[in-house]
Structure formats: structure tokens, C-alpha cells
Amino acid sequence: MNLRELAAHLGLSQTTVSRALNGYPDVAEATRRQVMDAARQFNYRPNPAARRLATGRAGTVAILFPVERNLLVDPHFFELLAGLADMIARTEMELSLRATPPDQELDNYRRLVNAGRVDGFVLSSPTLQDPRIPELAALGAPFVVHGRTEVALPYAYLDIDNEDAFARATALLLDLGHVDIALLNGDPALGFAVDRERGFRAALAERGLAPFEGRVRNAPMTEETGYRSARALLERPERPTAILASSVLLALGVYRAARDLGLAIGRDVSVIAHDDALPYLKAETFDPPLATTLSPIRHAGYRLGEMLIDRIAGVDPQNLQEILTCDLVFRASVAPLRGEDGPRRGPTSAASRSRTKDDPRSSDRRPAR
Template structure:
């Protein structure tokens, strides 16, 4: 909501709204009451910093990660993503501000939007049914999502093809002769986790395999959750021959659980991850995984947002909403056994 919109609803000029906000005594009382009523009804909160800038842009890009603090600062995925966003902002002369939304409450979101200390927002990764997105769209704040929300083709996105990536990982295990393949999913309130489960199931169904329910264990992207999920899988009869974990963090947790049970990777159980984080190459054994291009996603998302901010509205149309979908790549290492069976150098 802008001063112009308040003025239109109140039936007066923008300058009159500005004078009311600044308590100018020369405004007629009837007009003052009408403007204040519209301001209350529209939940409009003037930003003193924005008024001081007199319409100039702040050149600040906000980055919102709707995840717990413990996840943001412990998962290397987010530091890699932030690095990509920061690099693009630095190259274009913008500042990146990390906005930590600690609770998904309407008042928190409304405050973040009302203050308008930023020109636009990057959201990563969006939660399913997150109330933040409708608030942003209602306030006409430019945004780009790193990820996607089903049914929201009107929001620019930059994403990896999670369905195809999970399918590639699972097909790789199938080609090696594994038939009892389990998965450890990410948190299922995120579209990325749902898409990776879909890709896993698509690959198995195309091979004529219907996995038992016990072969699908939910994690939360953390190493600890991967370890717990793998411990559950080891109790299933028969146990899986291979596991696709929806993140490298969880895959490493799974490897530790397998080894703690006195079994070997890949001799007894093969493991494939997703993300290609630096830890994957240093795992024991080195982890076969899907290259996620996380830093590039952050870079492209920030670039896409800045391009939109710097494009005059008259030059944009409804068809200009951009959707960038990066294609995943399989990175083969020792954890699935291919190096030993086919002589491929990791």
C-alpha cells in the first residue's frame, strides 16, 4: 500500500495524506479523520526512513528463510545459497539483508512487509501454505522464490528440477541391479521434498517396483534425522539393498547408522544423496549424489529480482514472469558401488 493508494481511497491528494501523517495542523479536521480511517482500514504504517528517502530506492534486497535458526546456521546448504545471493547483489551494487522470521505469524510478516526497508525479497525455500506469500503479493512487494509453490505461476522462481534429480539418483541404483531401494525424504512441508519423493517413486514404478511403505522414511534434512531414519530401515524385513537420501546431510547420517550396525557401504547397503555439498566428496566412502548448483540458484534468483526492479513498469507485461529451472547432474563416487563394479574413477 502506497501514499497514492491511500490518497485515492480517501479522496484527496498524496500531499494531503503526507501532511496528515506528519501531523500538519493546517489539514481540515474532516479530511484528517477520513485519511486516518483509511490508514487504519488498510493497515498502513508509514515508514519514516522511506519518507526521508523521498521516493528513492533503498538498494537493499531482503532474503527470507522460513526455517529455524538452528537449521539456517548449521546446514551448509543455506550458507552456500546466501553466498550466491550476496555475490549477485555485490556485483549489481545492492545490499543483501538476511531477515530471520522466527515464527510464521501474521503480525511478524505484516511488520516485515510494512517497514519496507527493502526494494524486494528473495524467499528460500518457501513452505507449503505459508501465509507470507499472499501478504507479499497483496502489498505488491517484488519477490523471487528459490523453489516453487504449486499453482503460483505468477511468482518468478529459480529452482532445480528436483523430480528429475531424484529420478536420476534412483535410476542409477536400478542400473546397478538394486531392487530393494528405500528413501529418506526431506521435511514434507517443503515442495522440494515432495518433488524428490515423486521422482524416486516415478523411477521405481517405471521399473515395475512398488516399494513397501516402510521403505519411505521422513527426515528433516539434518544428519541426525538421516541416522534415525536409517536405523528404522535396518529394522525392516527384508532391509533395503540401497537408499536414496533427499540430502547429503541425511545420506551421511544414513552411512553412519549403517556402519554403526556393523555393515559396510556399499558392500551391504548402497547410499546416494542429493546436493553435492563439499562434505559429500569427503565422506567415508565418498558419496554419490546429485549436483544441486545451490550457489548458482542464489545468484540467479538475486539477479532475476534486481532485473525486475530495474525494469520500468511500462516495459513489463503479465507474460514477463520468469521461471528458471536448472537441470541436475549425477555425480558418481564410491558409496553406491559403481566404481568397484564398472571401473569408473570417482
């Protein structure tokens, strides 16, 4: 079936069908789904050469990752990639995944843009002053960022409200009587880790508190680093009574360390972790079930794909800036602080309740873009 026959079958113009297949945002979502469903039903595949001539596009979007980080074994990155690939496949475009040496990364972006081989990029794990953003902006290349930075340029991004999520999680622990709380966080050069620590400290400061010495630890978010960090904290005579972890993988290490030290999660130490909804590591299957701040990363990948298609079609990047709110899921890994006479509760506060978008503590404190 060719384009003319597909358009006749649907009762639509060839222009509408072509624009739907190529991801133009002026096509209604219901029409786009109708066209995509029919294309799959009749195994329609547009001629790549004809598409490039008609649209002036390469028909490819790309995500580059540094070789030394080996993100292909990072389950968070893999889930993001799965959502992105799902969405891009629906547009009949191609997703290119490219490893790059760190000293050649910007050169590789320039080469791909100047050669016209890529229509747009997804940037993951942005640093606070990420050099990719001004470089791609100067090249005029469409891109979207998974996360936010302090770069003072308008750019499209999708992020979660990391600061608010960890402020709420910390406030919950404080309301349960915990004041000695540890934070196991990610790389401090990355925006999400900065925001999570900011939320953690803000919730403590609201009660006139600060983290105990040595309670904030930054490391790669793996089970092993979670184990080593938690073990070092929990084997001390004065150990923290609660731990906040920036990933379920870190929490898995915390559980293992507690078990090895003869401590019970939820009784001797409370644990909350951020959950990206990794399909093979479900927080509810932990023993005991793990309390989390929840935001599925696969959904984020899918949404980033949609935003990139819009960006390629010319949508202003300032109209493509989204911050998602995390759910706070209470489970048995969290309990009131135990005193000599059993559990006791600390003071309650409005800080533990969900904050609205008007609350300045949950707003984006970076420079306006």
C-alpha cells in the first residue's frame, strides 16, 4: 500500500496522512493514532529517500552517552531508553544510540548536526552547567533534556520535582520522630542530586535542624555503593534511625547491610527511596515493602520522545518545559522512632503534607529561562 492508497482508505488527504506519519504537532492526536494504526495494519512503510526529500529531515533522532559511564548496564537509563524507543517507533523515525568518548562528545554533536544525519537529540543526566546545551543551541539543533540545569538559556526539558519529593519524604520521617536521618544520594555534579539534597536540608531546616555529621553521602547509584554506605553508617554506635536513598538500587544495598548487621528495616531503621518503577525491582516486593517517592522513568522516556517530535516541528522550547510531581507511597519500611518504651512520634507539621505548586519550597529555584 502506498501513501495515496492509505489516504484513500482513511478518507484523509495525503498531506494529512504524511504529516501524521512524520509527527507534525498540527495533526490532532486522534487522527495521528488512526493513521498510525492503519499504517501498522497494512504494513505501510514510507520510502526513506522520499521522506527525506519531502521533509528535508534525516528521519533519525539520537541519544549519545559517554563510554566511560557504560549507561547500557544502568537500569534507570535502560528504562528511559525503552520509553523513548517506544514513542519514536510510533513516528516511523529511527532512534540512534551512540557511545562517545568524553573528550569527543561535543565534536560528535557538531559532526552529526553539520552532516544533517540527525534531526534532534535527547540529553540525559545533565550537569548543572552542562556544555551540551549551549553547544546545541548555537548549532540550532532541536533537543530536549531529561532534567534541568543552571544554564541560562531557553531549552526544552522534562523533570520531576526532586526537591519537593525529598522534602516531603524527610518531613514524613521527622513527623515520625526521626531526627538523625541519612541521605544516600547520586553524583553531586548532577542536577537531580543537588535538588534532592536541597529538599532534604530544607525540610530539616524548617524544624530548626541540620544533618548530623557524615550523614550525606554521594556515590554512584548501585546496590554495592548502597551497601557500603549503609554499612558504614549503621555499624556506628550512634547510627541514623532513618535513611533516604536516591534509588531503589541503593535501598537494596541498605536492606542487605541492615540484614548483615542484625537490624530490622522498619523497626531499627526506617528507609524511603526514590522509585523509577524498574520492572524487575518492585518496591512492594521488598521485605518489608519499601516506602518510596514514585515517578515511572519509562513514562518520562515516552514523554521526552513526544516533546522532541514537537521541538523538531518548531515548537518553542519555552513551551516544552514540564515538571512532574512524585507520589509519596507509605509502606512498612517506615515506622515511628522507637524509644525505650516503644514507638514514639515526633511533632507533626504541615511540611509532611503534599505541597501545592504555589508553595515556594516546591518551585524551580534556578534562573528563569
